[in-house]
Amino acid sequence: MTTSVPRQSGILLHPTSLPGPHGSGDLGAAAHHFIDWLAAGGQSLWQVLPLTGVGPGNSPYSSPSAFAGSELLINLDQLHKAGWLSEADLAETPAFPEQRIDYATVRPFRMQQLRRAAQRFFAAKKSPEHAAFAAFCADAGAWLDDYALFMALDIAYGGDGRMWQDWPATLAHRQPDAVHQAQRKHAGEVNFWKFCQWCFFDQWAALKAYANSRRVKIIGDLPIFVAEHSADVWANPGLFDLDEHGHPRVVAGVPPDYFSETGQRWGNPLYRWSAHAAEGYRWWVERMRQTMKLCDIIRIDHFRGFEAYWEIPATAETAIDGKWQPGPGEAVFAAMRRELSDDLIDEHGKLKIIAEDLGIITPAVKKLRHDVGLPGMRILHFAFGDDARNPYLPHNYDANSVVYTGTHDNDTTCGWWESLQPHEQDRVHAYLGVCSRNAEELCWYLIRLAFSSVARLCIIPMQDALALDSTHRMNQPSVGEGSWEWRYRRQQVQPWHAERLADLTRVYGRDHASNRSDETSEG
Template structure:
């Protein structure tokens, strides 16, 4: 795609053209095995994106989820989620039979993920496949498995041992393990490696399968002209291999428990703020190592994704530090983050940083300056745009090109659900801005059109809005315990007619890429 004078339309710092895409986590894909995965339906979704003229597929974090099933609270910032492993591929490799999969998973619901039933059922199948792999089946995979383990030993060794010990300790948080294992005493770790060797190998095997399948899917998407946008939380989970294996890089006490935790201060939406509970980094120690852990984390991310959305970007400039003993975030304080120092190192080590800065919320001039210094695209969310102020930065007429515009994110209600709950004055403001009436409004596609026509270089729409779904399809309600991350759609929803309509919209607003023409 070119401008009227023949020069490429590019996203600064990315070398990519004006584009659009869809936000969908793989767990939401349809399929017969209880959860969306990296199998045939993921490839069909890429085909739909191509048919619809879309060149971006944005996913949520792909790490192994823990309590609450949130992809933003993972056991590792480096590992992949075994629940997303395709059973179809394992069956094709001769490590499982389709009859075994059907007998174990056929009763699970198709329209949502029932994690309570899915996790033990799928784990039983994965373990069965591993036992066959250990006994010689799938021998053609053995050389690749060995190479994977060697190439990823820097993080894989600690992660696999962490997961194996966690199982041996009844699944409890690592802080409650036997003290010598909690504190990584060499003799205890040596004994664990010997006694838990099979379980450690099992977790290495799961990571091999995940990365093998993901890299194959990503290669297919890239070949079709589709780029993958990933997502990385700024902080890691307290109960993670990252903290257990790197205690010196976090503010934790002698037992490994956080002394201060992450959050955000009180605001219009919450009188007590938000106490997230993630342990905070000792940035001065990170700096003393040349940010080695962060360089490794970002290098890993850029092998998984073409572009990375960096969550809570403002925390790199300054973050809200809350005493771990405090029940709310009220008594926190702002503490300076690493700022440009970290990004200078990342740029020196990794080259151009294809990062989207999640700069929503309380953004100061210093945060904006940090984003602009590295020419990182920021975010605009249309559901935040409407009210009584024409200077609202989320209104499209106030955009500049170096942004990614969304109708909503994984934390928002669907656009139809959002619109249904607006107060009359805000609802009227939406109608006025769009030039619509209650009789003519098509709110999900009207907002999608608004993002498409804006000057923002990227426009991303959650699939729920493309499908015009209501609140029943919401992915996550922040603060709600249980019931999140479970939404799935049906294969029939991705019709040729839908692809044609979306493709036309993409063409009209010059977001159709050469590979998708």
């Protein structure tokens, strides 16, 4: 007898894209309703983007911390229920747009409410909630203390584009006496940021438990790199390739590719992998341990960077002048497997990790993914540009894959279809065996193709499940403004959407009933 590996499917949607009254999606009622919708549609996976805070351009991939949750995801209604916000507080809610996040107004509104809640929480008499808060702070202290102080100092000395390297030198370089004095001086502000993190993790734990109770697993997202202006770099400068002033000597990105003729200059500081190896990849192990508290499966963004990464001089304006440098290879995953076996290894002995192996993929990258035992990603939007050997065409998949119509970096499928030239549309028609040129119909044909593939996991962006056009795109790489703002309206989601997904899930054996047996026939 051999143990069967289930075929599953789900939806890609970041919580900020949920509907709700306070300007952006969060961890409240709409998130619970979305889980109910997933369950009604027979879906067993919910993939999110990084749950950490947003940085420049409102991107969740440039967070001020690789460990902290996003304060903007905290549900305000739950703070009202706890007695820390009043009806009058929430009555001040502006008339936010329904289908996009206006961060310029959402951020100050939500942060004002969080400060009010924190003030009332700390002013109240001691209660079980205060004991829970203290326990959280003690448990998370290894990263929380640095994060809360970093955010407090950023308010005191940041602003106007100033980075942590521009703070007073004693604090920028973390001289112990200066750090201790700052902790005392900014104790109230430090406690505020700790309170926010407690609220986030408490709310997320409840939401994840609800998802799991509905037989829905969470796929999280772990960016390979971190932001320069982050608690991670400030607190661990020796782990990054920095000059004597704390500025990156070289930065991350990718060479010219499908998305950009000049490549992408992300600007993240690069790791000193020798320093990570010297400490047994402790920082990576702890980062993965923290991420596993939030999700059931982890997608590691830019997996190919572990084999080799594109190093760009910090002075370069584009990514063209970069060069490949060797990454840590399998060693970092061996450390994770060794230290996190109870949480990170599934019942089949595999790491609960998906490798985002897009971009320029060499045989060495494929070998690393194979040696580590991770499924790679297959994107249908990339499948029709050449001939039948294209690795993104379903007949070339192996079962240890995750198929997507598109990702958060792609156009929606309807938008992608409309952007194709007639001869490219003809290739799609030939492969699908259909001749419709209606974008919504083609979107659902592509969804069906993804479900029918041998790929063990199938993920559909919410925009495609609703057959939405390009105006609903989540992100456009290398474009500085307008991304990460998309939200859907409740009225856009109809019962037939879930019914149609449920039908495809049953037909192609991705439902719970098809995966009920733990054993396959003897071979």
